Amino acid sequence: xxxxxxxxxxxxxxxxxxxTHEALAAARRLAGGGEVAAALVGDGVAGQAEGLGAHxxxxxxxxxxxxxxxxxxxxxxxxxxxxxxxxxxxVVFFAHSAVGRDLAPKLAARFGAGQVSDVVDVADDxxxxxxxxxxxxxxxxxxxxxxxxxxxxxxxxxNLPAGEPDSGHTAVVETVPVPLSGEALRTVVKDxxxxxxxxxxxxxxxxIVSGGRGVKSAEGFKPLYELAEVLGAAVGASRxxxxxxxxxxxxxxxxxGKVVTPDLYIxxxxxxxxxxxxxxxxxxxxxxxxxxxxxxxxxVANYGIVGDLFEVVPMLTEELKKVLAE
Amino acid sequence: xxxxxxxxxxxxxxxxxxxxxxxxKEDGVKFVINPYDEYAVEEAIRLKEQHGGQVTVIxxxxxxxxxxxxxxxxxxxDEGVIIDDPALFGDEYTASRVLAKAIEKHxxxxxxxxxxxxxxGSGQVAVRVAELLGIPHIGTxxxxxxxxxxxxxxxxxxxxxxxxxxxxxxxxxxxxGLNEPRYPSLIGIRKANKKPLTRYTAAELGxxxxxxxxxxxxxxxxxxxxxxxxxxLQGDLAAQVKELVQxxxxxxxxx
Numbered sequence: 001x002x003x004x005x006x007x008x009x010x011x012x013x014x015x016x017x018x019x020t021h022e023a024l025a026a027a028r029r030l031a032g033g034g035e036v037a038a039a040l041v042g043d044g045v046a047g048q049a050e051g052l053g054a055h056x057x058x059x060x061x062x063x064x065x066x067x068x069x070x071x072x073x074x075x076x077x078x079x080x081x082x083x084x085x086x087x088x089x090x091v092v093f094f095a096h097s098a099v100g101r102d103l104a105p106k107l108a109a110r111f112g113a114g115q116v117s118d119v120v121d122v123a124d125d126x127x128x129x130x131x132x133x134x135x136x137x138x139x140x141x142x143x144x145x146x147x148x149x150x151x152x153x154x155x156x157x158x159n160l161p162a163g164e165p166d167s168g169h170t171a172v173v174e175t176v177p178v179p180l181s182g183e184a185l186r187t188v189v190k191d192x193x194x195x196x197x198x199x200x201x202x203x204x205x206x207x208i209v210s211g212g213r214g215v216k217s218a219e220g221f222k223p224l225y226e227l228a229e230v231l232g233a234a235v236g237a238s239r240x241x242x243x244x245x246x247x248x249x250x251x252x253x254x255x256x257g258k259v260v261t262p263d264l265y266i267x268x269x270x271x272x273x274x275x276x277x278x279x280x281x282x283x284x285x286x287x288x289x290x291x292x293x294x295x296x297x298x299x300v301a302n303y304g305i306v307g308d309l310f311e312v313v314p315m316l317t318e319e320l321k322k323v324l325a326e
Numbered sequence: 327x328x329x330x331x332x333x334x335x336x337x338x339x340x341x342x343x344x345x346x347x348x349x350x351k352e353d354g355v356k357f358v359i360n361p362y363d364e365y366a367v368e369e370a371i372r373l374k375e376q377h378g379g380q381v382t383v384i385x386x387x388x389x390x391x392x393x394x395x396x397x398x399x400x401x402x403x404d405e406g407v408i409i410d411d412p413a414l415f416g417d418e419y420t421a422s423r424v425l426a427k428a429i430e431k432h433x434x435x436x437x438x439x440x441x442x443x444x445x446x447g448s449g450q451v452a453v454r455v456a457e458l459l460g461i462p463h464i465g466t467x468x469x470x471x472x473x474x475x476x477x478x479x480x481x482x483x484x485x486x487x488x489x490x491x492x493x494x495x496x497x498x499x500x501x502x503g504l505n506e507p508r509y510p511s512l513i514g515i516r517k518a519n520k521k522p523l524t525r526y527t528a529a530e531l532g533x534x535x536x537x538x539x540x541x542x543x544x545x546x547x548x549x550x551x552x553x554x555x556x557x558x559l560q561g562d563l564a565a566q567v568k569e570l571v572q573x574x575x576x577x578x579x580x581x
Contacts, residue, residue, distance in 0.1 A: 074462065
């Protein structure tokens with residue numbers, strides 16, 4: 001069955017994030033000969049259109065304007081609403097990201113439509129789209145469909161295959177005017193403070209180095225950051241570490257906090273409380289480093305090292321430096 | 327200031343999930359206020375303490391959710407509303423329609439909600455409610471200030487912080503880090519039982535099962551494959567570290 005899909009590109013620092021390529025590949029697979037369109041919304045983002053074409057978009061709508069430099073629900077929903085009304089897609093994909101999570105339900109409500117959030121898989125089951133998504137932060141999963149109307153979905157990074165870009169596949173680029181004026185915005189972003197984290201976003205990181213109560217202090221995260229730097233990894237934390245004030249809550253991984261599914265998760269000094277395991281046990285490979293051989297984290301770890309993280313982590317950093325330099 | 331908090335009763339995050347006949351088993355489970363909603367309740371009470379006013383907590387869910395409302399009342403909320411009519415249980419579309427109808431029966435300047443629930447985790451309902459009420463929202467907030475008719479919020483955007491301004495009436499969703507919820511005091515618990523609790527039926531909200539029926543349909547609920555539990559490396563630490571790096575490169579191919 002041919003269907004029309006629209007993918008709202010997710011941008012970070014003006015660049016399309018990989019999750020958008022994953023959504024485009026899924027859209028391509030599900031289109032059944034129908035059109036896959038993508039939307040680029042922002043300021044100075046037109047240059048990203050080519051990449052969206054190579055990743056499977058037949059058409060790219062570019063909506064640019066100074067008032068779109070920062071995400072605000074009012075401006076972005078007005079723009080995307082207009083795109084949806086004119087392109088009339090059957091399915092709209094967003095990233096399950098800071099923007100997508102905020103924008104998708106606003107539009108779903110405006111269109112009186114159903115939405116599936118945090119999708120980790122999607123299949124065409126005899127003409128119907130069936131989505132798989134985690135519940136209880138990954139302690140369980142459901143398969144969900146939306147029998148009628150437009151389908152809105154947010155796609156979890158790192159779960160659907162992105163596919164290789166094909167420079168031979170180009171998209172028709174259509175520039176769309178911005179349908180709003182400044183006064184219409186009911187919330188305004190006054191400032192953006194970049195936090196001094198490693199710069200790799202936790203939810204999209206391929207590798208995560210994570211610390212728990214065992215890091216003992218804010219200073220104790222230092223060897224973890226050094227390991228993360230060698231690996232190009234993001235740094236996360238358990239609730240115990242956040243509650244103890246060793247790190248910011250934005251780093252927390254677990255049922256409260258972020259749910260992550262990287263290729264490699266290195267848990268340092270994390271015992272493995274159920275609420276933490278929920279947030280990370282669907283990672284592809286888990287390494288646990290902990291002094292306590294009875295720590296529950298070892299039950300979900302593919303590889304375990306029983307030892308003091310302050311001894312093991314620097315050794316691991318040195319070994320990786322050596323091996324990765326080869 | 328009139329503040330409304332939407333909240334949900336959820337499993338405690340330390341609970342394991344067990345399936346029985348394809349459904350999640352609830353017997354013997356400890357229920358709590360959804361942790362994100364608990365931040366919302368706490369913030370509402372702090373705003374009231376600062377500015378005066380009234381805090382109304384609203385929940386949609388089975389009758390057991392009344393217990394969560396009583397906890398919020400014991401923390402310091404003034405009035406509870408429960409909608410426990412099973413005809414109004416559905417998906418996020420349903421919940422937002424029902425909550426919006428219930429909210430419309432009460433005056434409000436600020437609506438506070440958790441940014442998501444730790445059970446379904448879809449993070450849709452609060453934003454949908456704002457849209458249905460025709461008011462703006464600020465999502466995943468870690469700091470909130472209300473002064474001179476202006477709302478200033480710190481929004482968590484993937485580790486960055488956006489400083490966002492808006493004006494009431496407005497809906498704000500709570501993110502972890504917003505505050506540390508208080509425990510109800512003994513006096514609070516005693517008072518909670520005397521505070522008013524209103525129950526709305528579908529008819530009272532002008533809804534019937536048809537008008538707000540779910541858009542999504544759950545076909546199956548399943549548990550992830552259990553992890554086999556892996557290899558605990560042996561030998562001296564240096565050898566273990568070498569073996570680990572080797573395995574991650576050649577066997578797992580993640581480096």
